[in-house]
Amino acid sequence: MIDTNLKMNSESSHFNSALPWMIPRAAYLHIPFCAHKCGYCDFASVAGQDDLADRYLIALEAEIRRSLTSRAPVDTIFVGGGTPTRLNASQLFKFCEMTRQYFELAPHGEWTVEANPGTLDSEKVSILRSFGVTRISLGAQSFDTAALAVLERNHKPADVFRSVDLIRNAGLNWSVDLIFGAPGSVMATWENDLETVLNLAPNHLSCYGLIFEKGTLLWKQLQAGLVNPIDEETEANMYESTIDRLAAEGLAQYEISNYAKPGFECRHNLVYWSNDAYFGFGLGAARYQNGLRATNIRDLPGYIKRMENGLDATGPSEQLSPEERARETATLMIRRVQMGINREDFLARTGFILDELATPSILKHVSSGLITDDGTTIRLTRSGVMLGDTVAADFLE
Numbered sequence: 001m002i003d004t005n006l007k008m009n010s011e012s013s014h015f016n017s018a019l020p021w022m023i024p025r026a027a028y029l030h031i032p033f034c035a036h037k038c039g040y041c042d043f044a045s046v047a048g049q050d051d052l053a054d055r056y057l058i059a060l061e062a063e064i065r066r067s068l069t070s071r072a073p074v075d076t077i078f079v080g081g082g083t084p085t086r087l088n089a090s091q092l093f094k095f096c097e098m099t100r101q102y103f104e105l106a107p108h109g110e111w112t113v114e115a116n117p118g119t120l121d122s123e124k125v126s127i128l129r130s131f132g133v134t135r136i137s138l139g140a141q142s143f144d145t146a147a148l149a150v151l152e153r154n155h156k157p158a159d160v161f162r163s164v165d166l167i168r169n170a171g172l173n174w175s176v177d178l179i180f181g182a183p184g185s186v187m188a189t190w191e192n193d194l195e196t197v198l199n200l201a202p203n204h205l206s207c208y209g210l211i212f213e214k215g216t217l218l219w220k221q222l223q224a225g226l227v228n229p230i231d232e233e234t235e236a237n238m239y240e241s242t243i244d245r246l247a248a249e250g251l252a253q254y255e256i257s258n259y260a261k262p263g264f265e266c267r268h269n270l271v272y273w274s275n276d277a278y279f280g281f282g283l284g285a286a287r288y289q290n291g292l293r294a295t296n297i298r299d300l301p302g303y304i305k306r307m308e309n310g311l312d313a314t315g316p317s318e319q320l321s322p323e324e325r326a327r328e329t330a331t332l333m334i335r336r337v338q339m340g341i342n343r344e345d346f347l348a349r350t351g352f353i354l355d356e357l358a359t360p361s362i363l364k365h366v367s368s369g370l371i372t373d374d375g376t377t378i379r380l381t382r383s384g385v386m387l388g389d390t391v392a393a394d395f396l397e
């Protein structure tokens with residue numbers, strides 16, 4: 001299981017108490033319904049199947065009920081999709097009620113719900129707030145109508161302003177997702193998006209470069225020559241300008257694509273980037289516990305039927321060896337731009353000494369200026385952040 005030259009540190013080779021990768025303290029719940037399938041979307045989402053929402057919620061509850069022996073204490077809940085706020089008010093109420101029935105959110109816990117700006121109204125915000133939701137993540141993607149059209153988003157920039165007002169008036173935290181590099185966009189498009197969102201004074205932003213995921217509508221248009229990606233240099237400039245502009249407003253880059261004012265980092269996503277355990281329920285949802293990574297099937301009628309027949313909805317799954325788990329932990333932790341990988345923390349979490357596992361990668365990237373090493377912690381440099389995925393992937397080898 002473990003190479004004889006790469007043994008787990010003897011003092012930590014048997015963990016005598018539950019560690020964060022063993023027992024989940026975070027729960028992900030998936031709501032797959034959307035008004036419309038966006039052109040770039042590769043998520044487990046469906047459009048035009050809202051008539052299945054009631055059965056889906058019953059199926060979701062069945063999945064949770066058969067997995068949990070008692071109400072699970074958690075520090076974070078993240079409801080993603082799909083578009084959770086596509087549920088109508090009464091379905092949203094039932095869903096929140098069920099979530100609270102099965103999960104006990106710790107005092108000061110974080111409960112995030114993703115929302116599409118076109119589907120949020122005051123009634124839904126008030127339901128979410130009444131059940132203890134603390135944070136809304138708004139998928140704005142752009143404020144440029146041409147970019148929204150290319151991305152096949154079906155909301156308008158005004159919906160974002162309206163949604164932010166509703167959330168702010170309810171006293172909830174909020175974040176906005178933006179995408180840079182849509183075909184046809186130029187530097188000025190992105191700069192305008194940044195200035196527009198900054199005018200809203202956010203405490204958290206997620207900014208992603210557009211990816212043409214295989215099989216999506218946008219990918220098919222790319223294959224057919226109907227759209228062109230923007231050039232790499234412009235995309236890199238957009239990314240760099242994001243880091244600098246947001247830093248100037250006090251939004252520090254704490255992960256390759258995420259920026260927050262101090263104390264507003266997404267705690268749930270930090271669980272993923274620490275490779276800690278988490279529950280995952282619903283269509284296509286991933287879960288991770290004790291090194292077992294499993295993902296549910298992505299076929300909506302199939303998922304519902306399996307749950308109705310008392311069957312399991314697990315699709316692909318993989319039991320990671322201790323070394324594989326440790327390497328994955330390194331690839332995820334290095335994404336945390338500020339925290340990086342602290343050697344002691346890494347040893348405590350994985351049982352492996354970072355340098356025994358990854359000396360060639362560390363030396364290579366320190367010498368090429370992509371990571372810094374102060375003796376206790378390694379972190380991505382600015383150049384390293386620009387090549388974050390490449391550096392992270394090296395820790396797998």
Ligand code: SF4
Binds near residue numbers: 033041042043045
């Ligand atoms: S709203 Fe989100 S989940 Fe739904 S289709 Fe668009 S990108 Fe996909």
